[in-house]
Amino acid sequence: MSTDQKQEQEFIQFRYPRQVPYQHSLGYQSKFANGLKQGRILATKCPVCGRCTIPPRIVCPFHHVKQTEWVDQGQRGRLVSAFKINFPMFDPRTRELQSWETPLVAVELEGGASMDGWCSELDTSKLKTGMLLEAVWRPEEERQGRGDDILHWKPVEE
Numbered sequence: 383m384s385t386d387q388k389q390e391q392e393f394i395q396f397r398y399p400r401q402v403p404y405q406h407s408l409g410y411q412s413k414f415a416n417g418l419k420q421g422r423i424l425a426t427k428c429p430v431c432g433r434c435t436i437p438p439r440i441v442c443p444f445h446h447v448k449q450t451e452w453v454d455q456g457q458r459g460r461l462v463s464a465f466k467i468n469f470p471m472f473d474p475r476t477r478e479l480q481s482w483e484t485p486l487v488a489v490e491l492e493g494g495a496s497m498d499g500w501c502s503e504l505d506t507s508k509l510k511t512g513m514l515l516e517a518v519w520r521p522e523e524e525r526q527g528r529g530d531d532i533l534h535w536k537p538v539e540e
């Protein structure tokens with residue numbers, strides 16, 4: 383590695399002087415979004431294999447049958463994996479370059495589906511596969527039916 387490569391990189395950020403308002407129809411996933419607004423995590427379930435999926439799917443990708451059953455996944459789950467992003471990235475919601483202190487986690491929910499989120503425990507050495515996590519929600523009046531209505535997952539003592 384040359385001396386130039388060892389120097390700290392300067393990140394460049396562009397701002398676009400326009401806004402593009404749009405409306406995105408969630409269609410089939412509206413039930414999932416409404417569940418989030420109510421503090422519920424809903425998943426679709428395959429009638430053949432019983433696999434629950436988040437985000438919800440109309441058709442099971444393995445059995446090609448329509449998934450009509452919705453299953454409440456509860457408020458808790460087990461840690462599958464965790465990692466930290468160690469370089470600045472753009473936050474698409476704020477359009478700012480920022481560092482991410484909070485670990486990203488994959489959680490297998492009580493109902494069997496899996497989803498990603500942030501973890502309140504910043505020290506990844508304290509995160510162990512299989513540990514119990516609980517969803518911490520935004521206040522109800524601030525929820526918009528988006529994945530970030532769950533602020534983070536908090537480790538639970540067992």
Ligand SMILES: [Zn+2]
Pocket residue numbers: 428429430431432433442443444445446
């Ligand atoms: Zn299936």
